[in-house]
Amino acid sequence: MVLRISYFCSCLLLVVSCSSSGDKVIPEPPAPPEVVGENLFIMHCAVCHGEDGKLGASGAKDLSISNLSDAATLKIIKEGKNAMPPMKALLGNNKNISLVLEHIKKLRH
Numbered sequence: 001m002v003l004r005i006s007y008f009c010s011c012l013l014l015v016v017s018c019s020s021s022g023d024k025v026i027p028e029p030p031a032p033p034e035v036v037g038e039n040l041f042i043m044h045c046a047v048c049h050g051e052d053g054k055l056g057a058s059g060a061k062d063l064s065i066s067n068l069s070d071a072a073t074l075k076i077i078k079e080g081k082n083a084m085p086p087m088k089a090l091l092g093n094n095k096n097i098s099l100v101l102e103h104i105k106k107l108r109h
């Protein structure tokens with residue numbers, strides 16, 4: 001009988017300790033996409049294009065006056081063109097590439 005009661009108690013304790021530890025850790029919210037796109041651009045593209053897209057280092061085109069279609073822009077980002085190296089590997093995946101595309105379209109007038 002005594003054994004049974006202590007078994008019951010330890011079970012109860014386990015349940016209580018498990019349920020109370022549930023919602024204490026609040027995970028960091030993920031960065032919103034605008035920030036990711038801008039950061040990727042600053043990290044990988046601004047060295048030639050400048051943060052506002054107008055720098056033109058190494059013969060880079062002014063992105064604020066670019067009028068290329070999304071498809072043509074994506075192709076240049078992925079495969080490069082003349083002095084611009086392909087950026088696909090650096091950007092890692094298609095999601096990052098489209099986030100950068102969204103960002104550079106905001107640099108246009």
Ligand code: HEC
Pocket residue numbers: 041044045046047048049057058059060061062063065066067068073076077081082083084085087091100101104
């Ligand atoms: C090493 C310097 C360099 C880096 C880094 C670079 N670019 Fe470029 N980019 C260039 C050059 C040079 C051109 C002009 C290519 C040509 O047409 O001869 C260009 C052209 C472009 C164009 C075409 C614009 C137009 O209207 O013709 C786009 C879009 C572009 N770059 C986007 C990007 C993005 C996005 C990144 C980062 C992921 C990036 N570039 C990184 C040098 C660079």
